[in-house]
Amino acid sequence: MNVSFAKPATPTAGALAVTVAAGGTLGTTGKTVDDATGGALTRAMAAGRFAGKREETLTILAPHGLELSRIVLIGLGKAEQVDALTLQAVGGVAAAALEKAGDAGAAIALDLPEGLSLSPADAAAEVAYGARLRGYRFDKYRTREAKDQKPTLTDLTVQTGAPEEAAAAFAPRGAVAEAVAFTRDLVSEPANVIYPETLANACVGLSAFGVSVQVLDLPALQKLGMGALLGVAQGSAREPRVVVMRWDGAPGAEDKRPLAFVGKGVTFDTGGISIKPAAGMEDMKWDMGGSATVIGLMRALAARKARVNAVGIVGLVENMPSGTAQRPGDVVTSLSGQTIEVINTDAEGRLVLADCLWYAKETFTPRLIVDLATLTGAIMVALGTEYAGLFANDDALAAGLAAAGTAVGEPLWRMPMGDAYDKEINSDIADMKNTGAGRNGGSITAAQFLKRFVGDVPWAHLDIAGMAWTKKDSATVPKGASGFGVRLLDRFVADRYETA
Numbered sequence: 001m002n003v004s005f006a007k008p009a010t011p012t013a014g015a016l017a018v019t020v021a022a023g024g025t026l027g028t029t030g031k032t033v034d035d036a037t038g039g040a041l042t043r044a045m046a047a048g049r050f051a052g053k054r055e056e057t058l059t060i061l062a063p064h065g066l067e068l069s070r071i072v073l074i075g076l077g078k079a080e081q082v083d084a085l086t087l088q089a090v091g092g093v094a095a096a097a098l099e100k101a102g103d104a105g106a107a108i109a110l111d112l113p114e115g116l117s118l119s120p121a122d123a124a125a126e127v128a129y130g131a132r133l134r135g136y137r138f139d140k141y142r143t144r145e146a147k148d149q150k151p152t153l154t155d156l157t158v159q160t161g162a163p164e165e166a167a168a169a170f171a172p173r174g175a176v177a178e179a180v181a182f183t184r185d186l187v188s189e190p191a192n193v194i195y196p197e198t199l200a201n202a203c204v205g206l207s208a209f210g211v212s213v214q215v216l217d218l219p220a221l222q223k224l225g226m227g228a229l230l231g232v233a234q235g236s237a238r239e240p241r242v243v244v245m246r247w248d249g250a251p252g253a254e255d256k257r258p259l260a261f262v263g264k265g266v267t268f269d270t271g272g273i274s275i276k277p278a279a280g281m282e283d284m285k286w287d288m289g290g291s292a293t294v295i296g297l298m299r300a301l302a303a304r305k306a307r308v309n310a311v312g313i314v315g316l317v318e319n320m321p322s323g324t325a326q327r328p329g330d331v332v333t334s335l336s337g338q339t340i341e342v343i344n345t346d347a348e349g350r351l352v353l354a355d356c357l358w359y360a361k362e363t364f365t366p367r368l369i370v371d372l373a374t375l376t377g378a379i380m381v382a383l384g385t386e387y388a389g390l391f392a393n394d395d396a397l398a399a400g401l402a403a404a405g406t407a408v409g410e411p412l413w414r415m416p417m418g419d420a421y422d423k424e425i426n427s428d429i430a431d432m433k434n435t436g437a438g439r440n441g442g443s444i445t446a447a448q449f450l451k452r453f454v455g456d457v458p459w460a461h462l463d464i465a466g467m468a469w470t471k472k473d474s475a476t477v478p479k480g481a482s483g484f485g486v487r488l489l490d491r492f493v494a495d496r497y498e499t500a
């Protein structure tokens with residue numbers, strides 16, 4: 001779907017979407033169209049009990065008096081609450097309503113409330129951004145899709161008084177939307193297509209955006225001594241990889257130390273010898289979601305030429321049961337030198353991250369580390385699928401991440417940490433074990449484990465197990481791979497580290 005901007009005008013063909021504030025009060029375009037159709041909008045709103053609520057839609061087909069296929073009214077909600085996320089939702093809801101309706105072209109007219117804090121150009125850019133995010137599809141493996149299930153919409157025009165300004169405002173958002181789509185593609189791909197080697201190849205592709213990419217292969221990982229990560233990988237016929245992606249965009253003489261982002265990239269998690277039940281195991285193709293978010297983030301930062309130095313590190317392994325797989329009770333030596341008793345081979349993500357976190361700290365002396373991982377089922381027990389879990393050893397970092405999450409609609413909920421939880425992972429025969437005493441507090445004991453590999457570096461861990469994949473559509477995220485975290489971290493970087 002191509003999204004562009006143009007001056008307001010009533011189109012003479014295709015579809016027209018018009019925004020309507022709560023209470024069903026029509027704005028300038030709404031009134032013009034209502035008059036041109038002999039009051040069809042007013043009557044349809046009454047007949048359809050349309051109240052202009054946020055994300056509410058009402059379609060009027062073949063309106064009398066205009067050569068349009070349809071008019072779609074889109075609710076804005078309460079005028080005083082309209083913000084960037086509302087406008088993204090308008091674009092998203094419009095894209096969803098028009099995508100398969102039959103038209104190739106559509107326009108969105110923005111009747112916006114007075115006193116809006118965004119400029120008209122920014123408002124139009126947010127609408128286009130929302131449309132792009134929602135317009136995502138993963139359909140490469142569908143060879144026989146019914147004609148009426150295929151999208152028809154190819155051109156969406158957002159109407160604004162300042163089309164050139166809007167296009168300029170949209171450029172960085174468009175780069176982020178494409179990065180989100182890239183992350184969603186990686187997560188959607190099955191594990192016979194995306195495995196450590198091929199996911200590493202996808203990282204190498206980021207060099208087209210100016211990212212420098214280094215791939216550490218099996219001999220390199222052995223030489224380094226990443227025993228925790230290698231223990232997970234040893235049961236698979238697919239060799240592991242660790243990929244380091246660097247974007248150096250900081251100008252001038254400021255702090256050159258990078259921000260570090262670390263991702264769990266378990267391309268398939270069977271559980272290993274502590275094997276998972278069959279039901280739902282197919283979901284474990286998205287156990288590389290944390291790494292896909294880090295990869296997408298690096299693409300976004302590079303594509304919009306972010307004025308920051310950042311490094312992305314992803315640990316890519318497949319967790320399989322086999323004659324070479326690690327056993328429960330095995331003791332491995334991590335890159336840090338700390339030894340780990342592997343109680344449960346299904347608690348593999350923390351083993352992979354342990355070595356990547358230590359590597360990040362030792363190699364880059366980063367200003368901070370944020371890791372992302374589909375780490376525990378327990379985080380879904382705690383938070384459902386509405387918030388990702390946030391764990392941190394630094395209050396300012398936690399607050400900054402939470403604020404960015406709220407701003408982009410990817411909310412985080414901070415979870416507790418502390419010595420009492422940390423004690424639970426002490427082992428009788430090694431420095432630590434990879435699970436807590438029982439299932440209680442499972443997301444927290446996992447975070448405590450990670451904390452033992454970050455030293456004094458300000459660090460935050462996002463447990464995105466409940467967020468990487470969604471079973472229902474929302475305004476800007478179609479069901480499936482969400483790309484959760486790309487927008488959040490891009491915003492975090494932009495608001496706190498690019499202000500110079």
Ligand code: BES
Pocket residue numbers: 269271283287344346347348349374375376377378435436442465466
């Ligand atoms: N990848 C899983 C966590 C997960 C579960 C993500 C469901 C998404 C959906 C992780 O590797 C895992 O298996 N965790 C175990 C830890 C346990 C063995 C201590 C879990 O959560 O059950």
Ligand code: MN
Pocket residue numbers: 269271345346347348349
């Ligand atoms: Mn697991």
Ligand code: ZN
Pocket residue numbers: 266269287346348349374375
């Ligand atoms: Zn896992």
